Amino acid sequence: MLLGVNIDHVATLRNARGGVEPDVLRAAQICIDNGGDSITTHLREDRRHIKDEDVKNIRRDIKTKLNLEMAMTEEMQNIALTVLPDAVCLVPEKRQELTTEGGLDIAGQLDKGIKFVKPLIDKGIEVSLFIDPDEKQIKAAHKTGAQFIELHTGTYSNAFGSEFEEQAFNDLKHATEFAHSLGLQVNAGHGLDYKNVHRMHEIEGLHELNIGHSIIARAVFVGLPQAVREMKELVK
Numbered sequence: 001m002l003l004g005v006n007i008d009h010v011a012t013l014r015n016a017r018g019g020v021e022p023d024v025l026r027a028a029q030i031c032i033d034n035g036g037d038s039i040t041t042h043l044r045e046d047r048r049h050i051k052d053e054d055v056k057n058i059r060r061d062i063k064t065k066l067n068l069e070m071a072m073t074e075e076m077q078n079i080a081l082t083v084l085p086d087a088v089c090l091v092p093e094k095r096q097e098l099t100t101e102g103g104l105d106i107a108g109q110l111d112k113g114i115k116f117v118k119p120l121i122d123k124g125i126e127v128s129l130f131i132d133p134d135e136k137q138i139k140a141a142h143k144t145g146a147q148f149i150e151l152h153t154g155t156y157s158n159a160f161g162s163e164f165e166e167q168a169f170n171d172l173k174h175a176t177e178f179a180h181s182l183g184l185q186v187n188a189g190h191g192l193d194y195k196n197v198h199r200m201h202e203i204e205g206l207h208e209l210n211i212g213h214s215i216i217a218r219a220v221f222v223g224l225p226q227a228v229r230e231m232k233e234l235v236k
């Protein structure tokens with residue numbers, strides 16, 4: 001399995017003082033140098049962490065896969081078609097949320113999804129949809145023409161160690177098998193950390209895990225190089 005490192009919260013820390021430190025571009029390079037297979041950034045509508053310049057700088061300087069998480073808006077589509085990240089992950093976005101709560105309801109906006117995905121794919125961008133482990137959503141994601149889904153692991157992460165873990169885990173496993181049967185490739189992420197990530201190995205054929213908060217949080221104590229290396233050991 002590959003490790004995509006989400007560096008949004010390096011930007012959160014930087015923005016707390018409005019300056020340039022910690023430097024987001026340097027963080028991206030450190031993640032790659034220490035085993036990260038790709039860099040993920042979420043350009044939110046309110047620009048609360050990653051800013052447009054960050055995405056452009058990473059695209060220019062980091063010679064590995066850039067995965068841009070974004071909402072299904074015209075503004076974001078224009079940015080993606082200009083910056084040309086290697087991959088785009090379409091996520092739902094609510095202004096007031098602390099983090100991405102729940103997956104994208106692509107089944108409820110399939111026509112919009114099909115129109116949104118096509119120009120991205122035509123430009124050679126890999127498209128992934130961040131969805132809950134739900135067959136209805138997976139079928140709809142497949143119909144958009146996207147090559148990937150990213151399964152929202154938040155329910156599993158929250159349930160880890162509780163009586164609800166097994167159900168949440170089985171939902172992810174079945175969703176992955178179902179998506180593979182349609183020819184979709186499957187990534188996963190949200191809330192994965194150093195304690196709960198190991199079970200992702202029990203799901204055959206997961207392509208990449210996108211992990212952010214737990215790595216950046218651990219970096220505060222052990223440094224970013226070590227935090228990435230430790231996660232890479234658990235993921236590979």
Ligand code: PXP
Nearest residue numbers: 100130189190191210211212213
């Ligand atoms: N994948 C997607 C689509 C996300 O929106 C996020 C959070 O930005 C993540 C993965 C990473 O989640 P976490 O920061 O909890 O590791």
